Amino acid sequence: MASPVEDIRVAVDLIVLTLRADALNVLLVQREDDPHRGAWALPGGFIELEEDLDDAAYRVLADEASLGSSAVHLEQVRTFGTPHRDPRARVISVAFMALGADLPDPERGDDVADARWWPIAELADIDLAFDHAEVLECSIERARAKLEYTTLAVTFLPEEFTISQLRGVYEHVWGTTLDAGNFHRKATRTEGFLAELDRHAAPTGGRPARLYSAGPGTSLVPPLLRAGE
Amino acid sequence: MASPVEDIRVAVDLIVLTLRADALNVLLVQREDDPHRGAWALPGGFIELEEDLDDAAYRVLADEASLGSSAVHLEQVRTFGTPHRDPRARVISVAFMALGADLPDPERGDDVADARWWPIAELADIDLAFDHAEVLECSIERARAKLEYTTLAVTFLPEEFTISQLRGVYEHVWGTTLDAGNFHRKATRTEGFLAELDRHAAPTGGRPARLYSAGPGTSLVPPLLRAGE
DNA sequence: CGAATAGTGTCTTTGAGACAGTATAAA
DNA sequence: TTTATACTGTCTCAAAGACACTATTCG
Structure with a gap:
């Protein structure tokens, strides 16, 4: 079962959705460093060695979005792992959807230039970092579908x-x-x-x-x- | 964005389902090595550095199940990553469901003692390796649900x-x-x-x-x- | 012919959608 | 009173389920 593992890293990305001002909003952070410096991205972070995937998602929610686990529903959506989706290294990213009731404005977390809510209708105009536009679209469609049943x-x-x-x-x-x-x-x-x-x-x-x-x-x-x- | 990555490995596990003899069957392989030596497990393998997740799943399908990509529907189910689910190392496993029409008997692949189809009704009696019972149950429920809509x-x-x-x-x-x-x-x-x-x-x-x-x-x-x- | 499987007709019930009507508050 | 929002009644239509009936093969 030997195989190359060097430089494969595992992350979680969060799609935090809430309703504010009568619109579906998603929490994005503005990147402080390259690649995609200045671009808006989903909050995310690498998992730690002794940490369950859900726990990593809750940690990122607290660290990068300054949102406690209070009153959010967390649910795994899908894993994205196409080579070179991150130019620095092979990153396998497990996407988690977090839903909450009228969540507060985020404080700026570590390693991010800014953090704020974006109405999803406004995202047509901006380019998200990495493959995050696809990750977001996949998550929103999942949320829409799950409302049905x-x-x-x-x-x-x-x-x-x-x-x-x-x-x-x-x-x-x-x-x-x-x-x-x-x-x-x-x-x-x-x-x-x-x-x-x-x-x-x-x-x-x-x-x-x-x-x-x-x-x-x-x-x-x-x-x-x-x-x- | 530094974080510990040593010893985190990423794998794909396959839930290959087919109908044979009027029953839903899943393909299992018998482990040749510890841990869980002799136990039945889902076919799986580590991903390679320049390989997309889907491609890794197709490769495992060919290598360990001797089933070509011919006529199988492949679909990601969920990612399992609880620490110590594999006692050797931290393994994050992306589960893929593969569905096909009356698939042939598998040949024994590399690193496995045996490989065969199991009617899912018979699996109540045996203990699957790792957390594969949960992975399998999750996949079967997904398949059942997706037949609906x-x-x-x-x-x-x-x-x-x-x-x-x-x-x-x-x-x-x-x-x-x-x-x-x-x-x-x-x-x-x-x-x-x-x-x-x-x-x-x-x-x-x-x-x-x-x-x-x-x-x-x-x-x-x-x-x-x-x-x- | 009967037996077996394929396919259709018909009736009942459930529930979605359109929309009118009633209930309860504030100004 | 009017206005606004909350709720209920009623009608129509689509579709699910029960089940009887017809259609087409084989022996």
Whole structure:
């Protein structure tokens, strides 16, 4: 089983997604060093010898994005390892998607010039470092698909939320609009999706909405399909 | 961006699935060396410095399973990297699922004592090496799930096949039985799933079945859901 | 002819989507 | 009151599932 291993390095890259200002945002860091100096990139870092992949992802989240593991859903997406994707060395990168509810502005971490949230619509204009555009696109598509048949949408929301907020998650992540009435019925009648609370949110110009929290289920049966695929 | 990289090695593990004798089978190799000498394991190997992950998977398929890339669908599943999953060194393993139509018996490859197909039902009795039981379970669940909303089932069949054979894929992978009439209608009326041919299969005791080949589509809309989830 | 497999017709039920209508708050 | 948002009712249509029926082969 001998094989060459010299100079193969393993990293994690994070696709941190949140909803802010009614848009899906991703956390990017501006590179301080070559290659791609000045370009925006996904936060990432090499794994340590005695560290599980998930733990490495949480560490990068804390170090480079100054976001604690509090209230983020972390999930492996895919591993990217094409030779020369990083010009310095052979880097195998395990992509992790981190989803959270209205996450705070990041502080600038180590080895980065800047760090901030980017609405995904604005990313068409800029070139991401390495193959990170592909990694990001793959992750967003994964998130979009998983909204259909899992309860993943609640990870974008705080502990307590209204049906309208939940609908907003679907609308902003999918980039569609949904019928409020039909969505309400679907969300409340899908077993395990939501747990009804006895309280209501402060009214925002209309009838106050009932509050819900995440239900015990993880899969949506039947699924909540996007309209035109 | 300095970090310790010594002794972190990257491998690919293959979950090769096929249908033989009306059962879902997985290809396993018997280990010739410690650790887990004599135990059955997924075929795998370390990646080479200038080799893409997919290419490494195809190489292992040829070397250790003596199966060419002919007629297999290869797809990345997930990466496993818990420290000490391999007692010799830190090994990060990218799992790939390979699906093919009634694949031949493997020849014994390098560094393995034996190689053969195992019906997945028989694997409850034996202990797989390393964390390969978890890797296998994860892959089978992925395959089962993807039958629902993609045209993946056709990768288990030869170029030309009948609706009954296609139904058999679903039944054997899911471990269920499906109504033949309803399945026929669903398969033939789902756009892009199948391409109708002008020929029929040799009869097997009844009316000869029309032959189909894979259609141009990759996703099934609406999906073909398992009944009780 | 019967037996076996392929394929279609039809009925019922479930659920999605369109959209109207009701409920409850603030100004 | 109007306005805004939350929710419910109802109708239509698409599709799943149960299951009976027809079609085409072999013995």
